Amino acid sequence: xxxxxxxxxxxxxxxxxxxxxxxxxxxxRAAAPALAGLAAEQELVVTHGNGPQVGNLLVKNEIAATVVxxxxxxxxxxxxxxxxxxxxxxxxxxxxxxxGIRRRVAAVVTRTLVDPDDPGFRTPTKPIGRYLPLxxxxxxxxxxQTWVDHGSRGWRRVVASPEPLEVLDAPAAxxxxxxGFVVVAAGGGGVPTVRSDADGHRALAGVQAVIDKDLTxxxxxxxxxxDLLVIAxxxxxxxxxxxxxxxxxxxxxxxxxxxxxxxxxQFGAGGMGPKVEAVCRYVERTGxxxxxxxxxxxxEAAAGTRGxxxxx
Amino acid sequence: xxxxxxxxxxxxxxxxxxxxxxxxxxxxRAAAPALAGLAAEQELVVTHGNGPQVGNLLVKNEIAATVVxxxxxxxxxxxxxxxxxxxxxxxxxxxxxxxGIRRRVAAVVTRTLVDPDDPGFRTPTKPIGRYLPLxxxxxxxxxxQTWVDHGSRGWRRVVASPEPLEVLDAPAAxxxxxxGFVVVAAGGGGVPTVRSDADGHRALAGVQAVIDKDLTxxxxxxxxxxDLLVIAxxxxxxxxxxxxxxxxxxxxxxxxxxxxxxxxxQFGAGGMGPKVEAVCRYVERTGxxxxxxxxxxxxEAAAGTRGxxxxx
Numbered sequence: 001x002x003x004x005x006x007x008x009x010x011x012x013x014x015x016x017x018x019x020x021x022x023x024x025x026x027x028x029r030a031a032a033p034a035l036a037g038l039a040a041e042q043e044l045v046v047t048h049g050n051g052p053q054v055g056n057l058l059v060k061n062e063i064a065a066t067v068v069x070x071x072x073x074x075x076x077x078x079x080x081x082x083x084x085x086x087x088x089x090x091x092x093x094x095x096x097x098x099x100g101i102r103r104r105v106a107a108v109v110t111r112t113l114v115d116p117d118d119p120g121f122r123t124p125t126k127p128i129g130r131y132l133p134l135x136x137x138x139x140x141x142x143x144x145q146t147w148v149d150h151g152s153r154g155w156r157r158v159v160a161s162p163e164p165l166e167v168l169d170a171p172a173a174x175x176x177x178x179x180g181f182v183v184v185a186a187g188g189g190g191v192p193t194v195r196s197d198a199d200g201h202r203a204l205a206g207v208q209a210v211i212d213k214d215l216t217x218x219x220x221x222x223x224x225x226x227d228l229l230v231i232a233x234x235x236x237x238x239x240x241x242x243x244x245x246x247x248x249x250x251x252x253x254x255x256x257x258x259x260x261x262x263x264x265x266q267f268g269a270g271g272m273g274p275k276v277e278a279v280c281r282y283v284e285r286t287g288x289x290x291x292x293x294x295x296x297x298x299x300e301a302a303a304g305t306r307g308x309x310x311x312x
Numbered sequence: 313x314x315x316x317x318x319x320x321x322x323x324x325x326x327x328x329x330x331x332x333x334x335x336x337x338x339x340x341r342a343a344a345p346a347l348a349g350l351a352a353e354q355e356l357v358v359t360h361g362n363g364p365q366v367g368n369l370l371v372k373n374e375i376a377a378t379v380v381x382x383x384x385x386x387x388x389x390x391x392x393x394x395x396x397x398x399x400x401x402x403x404x405x406x407x408x409x410x411x412g413i414r415r416r417v418a419a420v421v422t423r424t425l426v427d428p429d430d431p432g433f434r435t436p437t438k439p440i441g442r443y444l445p446l447x448x449x450x451x452x453x454x455x456x457q458t459w460v461d462h463g464s465r466g467w468r469r470v471v472a473s474p475e476p477l478e479v480l481d482a483p484a485a486x487x488x489x490x491x492g493f494v495v496v497a498a499g500g501g502g503v504p505t506v507r508s509d510a511d512g513h514r515a516l517a518g519v520q521a522v523i524d525k526d527l528t529x530x531x532x533x534x535x536x537x538x539d540l541l542v543i544a545x546x547x548x549x550x551x552x553x554x555x556x557x558x559x560x561x562x563x564x565x566x567x568x569x570x571x572x573x574x575x576x577x578q579f580g581a582g583g584m585g586p587k588v589e590a591v592c593r594y595v596e597r598t599g600x601x602x603x604x605x606x607x608x609x610x611x612e613a614a615a616g617t618r619g620x621x622x623x624x
């Protein structure tokens with residue numbers, strides 16, 4: 001079975017939310033046993049978020065902006081593919097070796113194509129990073145960033161969050177899978193990239209945006225014809241009627257039923273909602289299966305015994 | 313023919329030495345035609361330096377150290393694999409498409425194994441980054457970095473520059489080559505990594521060091537059984553008797569003759585010397601060929617008509 005697992009960026013930081021290098025290293029090591037357990041029996045692709053990591057890089061950009069030219073947001077994402085990719089390579093190589101599993105791991109730098117006409121680029125709405133006083137935001141405004149005035153709280157940057165259209169480097173992931181590798185790909189949703197066929201001299205270029213890593217995981221899993229897409233989060237199941245006496249975890253569920261729960265407003269816009277949207281898309285587009293569960297339950301989700309398992 | 317080309321980090325910045333994102337993007341685009349021309353006819357692996365890019369990241373680390381924990385030097389290298397990898401992917405994809413060459417490009421996050429007992433780790437000697445007053449170096453000293461007092465010039469960081477022993481992710485590069493990809497690998501000499509078999513819980517880990525990218529290119533080319541290793545630099549040939557009336561470019565040359573010139577002190581320790589050392593090593597270790605030339609001459613070097621071509 002071919003499985004794509006999407007790890008949340010928050011799974012890759014410390015329990016207190018801190019994202020020092022040590023926190024990130026420890027968090028990746030904590031995630032490795034569940035992933036290696038799955039890799040023992042299945043073809044595995046790991047994708048991951050990078051929100052807290054990009055947050056740190058943005059702060060450095062801001063603080064150093066008058067001395068070192070800030071790098072664009074897409075570069076920050078590419079940087080985290082390097083660092084989290086390296087951590088995942090080390091931790092998975094080690095964990096596979098410890099279990100006597102003779103599989104190699106590879107991490108590919110991954111770009112995700114987005115539409116330059118995506119509405120997000122005309123009206124960026126996705127807030128990222130810290131609130132800053134105008135004096136500190138000014139050099140970044142001058143570097144072309146969009147910041148919004150939040151009055152007494154200060155200014156905060158907003159960016160586009162466009163739809164992922166195609167994972168440009170999915171063929172590399174596919175070739176590595178075919179060669180027997182466990183593959184790390186599309187970190188942070190992939191480096192946002194636009195294609196402008198009109199201008200032969202700039203046909204492909206990175207673009208400043210944030211792509212939802214779970215939605216990119218859907219597109220990646222489609223390209224790889226994955227049998228199962230698992231959105232790994234911090235709970236074993238999506239819940240309905242949360243906070244009422246009727247609260248219950250969703251186990252095996254049809255995509256139609258899951259869509260009804262979503263339409264009923266069962267899932268929060270910031271948390272479970274986007275994950276539910278991702279698994280629904282995958283099942284609807286492919287007729288294959290998807291799941292939402294915790295990292296520790298991913299092998300059971302693959303076996304169909306635990307987690308919120310979504311079928312056509 | 314299978315060819316590994318090593319691009320200098322200085323080839324990936326602006327002509328004035330500046331390394332803004334725009335400079336790096338333009339420099340990579342300027343390098344793409346020569347590389348794509350080679351990829352039209354040969355199996356191609358591109359590796360690259362990252363010195364100026366890491367320099368920028370170190371400055372950000374320093375300036376922001378009291379607010380955001382600085383990341384280790386090996387992370388800076390991994391970050392540049394993401395950013396330069398993305399730029400090379402875009403530029404090569406574009407240039408191949410423009411020429412109607414139906415080949416894909418892939419960039420792999422690459423670690424290079426070094427010996428934790430390498431003398432460099434006991435006595436770091438490789439200076440990197442800026443001179444800082446003690447007050448600014450202090451927070452970095454407290455983060456475990458080694459800095460040396462240069463008196464009135466200030467303090468400067470020193471790190472180990474260990475020998476590359478093995479490119480841990482060469483098998484991923486090999487699998488992608490076999491699948492027909494042009495491969496970008498081992499950027500910045502690879503992320504320096506140590507293996508400690510004694511401690512099962514930390515068997516693989518990044519380590520703060522700078523690996524010579526040309527020496528890593530040798531090890532990578534060995535692992536990939538490359539027919540030719542090309543060290544791309546800013547001159548068409550290595551020269552002997554430079555600065556005298558007898559100055560002449562080296563064209564076809566045996567490794568024995570090249571070693572004699574090196575022993576005669578013909579090549580500078582900071583510039584051509586390490587490149588000559590790299591090509592000599594490759595020819596001696598493998599019995600295959602290597603060359604030193606400019607980017608614009610790499611196809612002719614592969615054809616055996618231009619550049620300094622070294623044979624056994």
